[in-house]
Amino acid sequence: MKGLSRKIVREISDSKNEPLWMKDFRLRSLDVFMKTGFPRWGPDLSGIDFSRLSYYLSPGSGKSSSWDDVPAHIRKTFDKLGVPEAERRFLGGLGAQYESEMVYHSLKKEIEEKGVIFIDTDSALRDHSRLFRRFFSKIVPPSDNKFAALNSALWSGGSFVYVPEGVKVNVPLQAYFRINAQGIGQFERTLIVVGENASLNYIEGCTAPVYSSPSLHAGVVEVIALKGSTVRYTTIQNWSRNVYNLVTKRAHAYAGSVVEWVDGNLGSKVTMKYPSIYLKGKGSRADILSVSFSGKGQVQDLGGKVLHLAPGTSSRIISKSICQKGGSSCYRGLVYVRKGMAGSRSSMRCDSLLLDSVSKADAFPSLKVEEKDVELMHEATVGRVSEDALFYLMSRGLSQSEAVSLVVLGFISQFTRELPMEYAVELNRLIRLNIEGF
């Protein structure tokens, strides 16, 4: 299905047997998309051709039909990672069966007994319609930005998670398995609701490069953390290098809740992603930790936003970016403290590491503070790998690329330490692979 029109949007909705309100929502969103211009700041998006996208993939269609169609650099990465053939075929977009589906099913049974809902978003609309409608698009309205509007018109897939009041999900909930079993949507839509005093640790994404023939990924993620709850959302994304990855991620944090975004970005041609947290309840806390790696021809435009809309709230934004071979990164951070929100605290820090002189890093931190009784800190650094550090490591028998890798892994260790072991190991391996041949 190519091209973009009201007819297409209706067809998508009809093919899924959606309720009328959703069809209306999609059509209104399409109008918003048509009326809204591109962002007037940030990276060049002129390479996106909306007339050539595949808007809706019914299961099985649109995936590569042959391993040979998967780009060579991705196949090579799989080889280097030592990923077994079956997994490679799957992750390469060939849609093979994947044994992790089994792991997913047993976990699912365990949490379902506690009343947790963890399903794909389309099923949630169908099977939990009242709950779904109550929260859907309340955090990110279609009018938020052009790509949120596009997602709202065309969304398909993504995860829906609901954790009832007081329930603690102790094991990390890994959408990795679920998503791998279904293929990652181009316009995935994720909605997470964590009840009062409940907790959730949600992990999404996969460290193997995701090959997607379409060139645009416009996801929306909404997180609602009710009173006293704790939510951590971890993503590692490694899109193939032809993808524009334009994601809107936002959370609302109610009184006494804690929301943490942990966000790693390695792939894509252009990524624009600024996870934001609205601290709406007294004493709520926000933590945004991100890492990006930009190589040849890649632009990582990332950051974090926290709005202090209640007193006694606190936030921390930490961003680490690494650039090599002409890649560029840009950090945009915003901390806003509304008047009267006394006793709020915030710290913002962004560090960039350039591995050569042809790469580039910019930082645009911004503080908008209307209240006097606040504690704020912000710091931005741009550094290079020092010749002395490399020499020191090499004098201990390490090759130049091993030495660079160790410096880089040290640089992002604050991030890596927050990841579950297997993700940390994978991330480290991927970064080593990216640096090889440096």
Added chain:
Amino acid sequence: MALEVNNLKVEVDGNIVVKGVSFVIGDKDVVALMGPNGSGKSSLALALMGHPRYKIKSGSAVLDGVDITGISPEQRAKLGLFLSFQNPVDVPGLGVETFLRQAYNSVRGRMGVMDFHLLLKDRMSSIGVPGQFSSRDLRGFSGGERKRMELLQMSLLNPKIAILDEIDSGLDSGALKDVASELKKLSAGLLLITHYIRMLEFLRPDVVHVMKAGQIMRSGDFRLALRMDREGFG
């Protein structure tokens, strides 16, 4: 002969700082290199290890029959050369044990994670490095701690020739004695760069060279070191 340096000239940022230096370190020799600040001792050490800014303009340095002047620091380390840095660098976020294991694996061959952990703990206790240091990052160590960390690395990598650039500075007399006795246990040929006599009293060099303005002005035995200590380098 383990290391033979012949008429070595070293340039840093366009200046010749080592102006034709020759000496030899035999297999288990202890050779001392003394001299005032700025005489070119550290430049010589860095050039021998292969620092990219310290360029060898002419001359040779032959380690067990191999001229090392054209090869990378990594290869020099693998051939058995070690430099204990006067100012070891910090690498924030890099775990000490991770770093040491990778260095060990590169120079001495692969060892399992658990076996290495035990080896490391053993060496740390014998050198007097506190146990928790291995789980720290490679940063924020005090002057004395850094010297012990350098010695720990040397002990793990077991080089044929070790250049020790002021390993005695910043150590109190107890620590100095520990370091010296540890050095005696290792079977490397040593080039001790120092201003002070104390370390030499423990290690009793076979040969003492005195460097000044980029050249070796005098050579002798331990008595020369004693005289330099008494009279100064003037």
